[in-house]
Amino acid sequence: MSRTGTARGAAGWGALLVVALGLAFWLGSATPVRNVRPDGDRLGPQSGQAVAEYLAAARASLGAAPAGERRWALLSPAAEWTPDEVWTRAAGLDRVGRVLVRVRIPGVQTPTAAVAPGQSREGVAAVNELAALAMPGLVAPGARGDAIARVTASRLRAGVPAVVGVVVWGTGDALRAVAGRPGVRSVQVLPRDGARFGVSALLPSYTDTVTPGPDDRPVPAR
Helix, strand or coil: CCHHHHHHHHHHHHHHHHHHHHHHHHHHCCCCCCCCCCCCCEECCCCCCEHHHHHHHHHHHHHHCCCCCEEEEEEEECCCECHHHHHHHCCCCCEEEEEEECCCECCECCCCEEECCCCCHHHHHCHHHHHHHHHHHCCCCCHHHHHHHHHHHHHHHCCCCCEEEEEEEEEHHHHHHHHCCCCEEEEEECCCCCCCCEECCCCCCCCCECCCCCCCCCCCCC
16 A cells, blocks of 8 residues: 555544544433532542441442332442453443543552443443543643643553443442442442432542542653
């Protein structure tokens, strides 16, 4: 193939990727999820909350979920998942509403992206790319923020496991089945079909209390 043909082919694939990612955002846009709210319904722990307290509350909410009624819930992994693991863990549920993505870097506070993957395996597979595209808008302005955005996007595109939470829609019975799967740390269920609710991640690194980690190390080059 000529260089011109190669360039056109690459441009074509790039255009298809843009369309696919845009479609994934559009398909998930109707999911009634916001980021953290100080009051009202919420999924995920509150800042400063004891992890044991949150896990106990999540277990109670899962046990109280009606067997055949659908509710929004937050799946929290024991360790970061890949997009393929999200699809496997969420099998049997009606919907994946949002995927929370964060690249863990020791000594560096990194942002969490809430990605709407749509309702297909292809959309879920694109979660790392969608999160990488969002990173520049989630960091603080300045050289350190730019470096964090650059290295997190690079690691996401390299396939690093980075999923720290998944907002899903399913029946109580289906959610309880998911809670028993390997790698699932907790499942918290909303008590009702809330139209709007806050979301925060139970990071795998949270063991005692929900507090930000240190931000005192240089950002790695890659």
